[in-house]
Amino acid sequence: MKRDYLQTLETAGYTARIKRISDSIMYDSRKVYATLNLNIEPNWHLIFLLLKQEKKMTVTQIAEVLGFSHPAIIKIVKKMKLEKYLESETDTKDSRKQLIKLTKKSLLELPKLEEEWEKIKKVLDTIIDEDIIMLLKKLEEKLAHKSLFQTYMDYYKIEDNSNTL
Amino acid sequence: MKRDYLQTLETAGYTARIKRISDSIMYDSRKVYATLNLNIEPNWHLIFLLLKQEKKMTVTQIAEVLGFSHPAIIKIVKKMKLEKYLESETDTKDSRKQLIKLTKKSLLELPKLEEEWEKIKKVLDTIIDEDIIMLLKKLEEKLAHKSLFQTYMDYYKIEDNSNTL
DNA sequence: TATATTTGCGTAACTAGTTACATATTTATG
């Protein structure tokens, strides 16, 4: 039986194929970290880069900037704190806000991590070229303008009364 | 703070962006099904299409064809069985094998479901064009030839002794 | 100023996948 069956499945196929690619990159990154004995998870990379640059950020800010839900950020931060890569302090002006920042350990290990990321980047560059980056942008613009769900609702003029119940 | 921050993050950004797109499509599909009061999950679509065509398949066959791990298929099948969309029988020639097939309920509801999928397809077609499909193929070919992990290992001539421990 | 609304964080329960391990059956081999 053909292994590229997904390609024959049209709609369901496209989205599954995108997910397949995305998943395989993630799980492979994980394997690379494991092989290097780095106690780091793939999605931490984003947080490191972000906080290196911005120094202190709140949960909500990180979620907003990376496009995740805030509970996702809380989970990642919690784990990174356990590994002593992050610490947080309460904002003196607004006690609801938790200011999250890199620890000394992070800053110490960052050069080594950056070296590894550079090596991973070289490998990823053999897969992801200019065309793909352009296309990512195109897709993002389409989805940023209006979500797929909203497009569907508008297309068929369905009224979303999920908020009015 | 800019919302397209991911675009500045290079390597980590690309993979996160692909995941972001893939996730948003999935969660939006889920919303569409919910709005239509269809008690169906997005990834069931693939199973329906596959079994409609192939009639009977084993867990391993489905996993192979769709590119999932076999436990993933077991989970999906289990849920679809609970909703009476699938049933299975033990292969008479090889009692290890479970032959999975659509139920009468599935066959009865399929026309209606296909109608809905056609509507969803129209909306997805406003996002996914020829360029994107071509690119998907390109990416898949690169990854099919050699996994990212293997590419990394070969690139830096690291010996994978995870199997020899 | 008192009350209502918004905002920020956190948790719970869910989905979708993975790898690693266990068990049973079938097939291959000495």
Next chain:
DNA sequence: CATAAATATGTAACTAGTTACGCAAATATA
């Protein structure tokens, strides 16, 4: 023919995300 290896299914424990809900603090409003 007995034993070893491969195959098929299933379970457990894990990751990564989501939505829905609760609570407290800050802000807006009557």
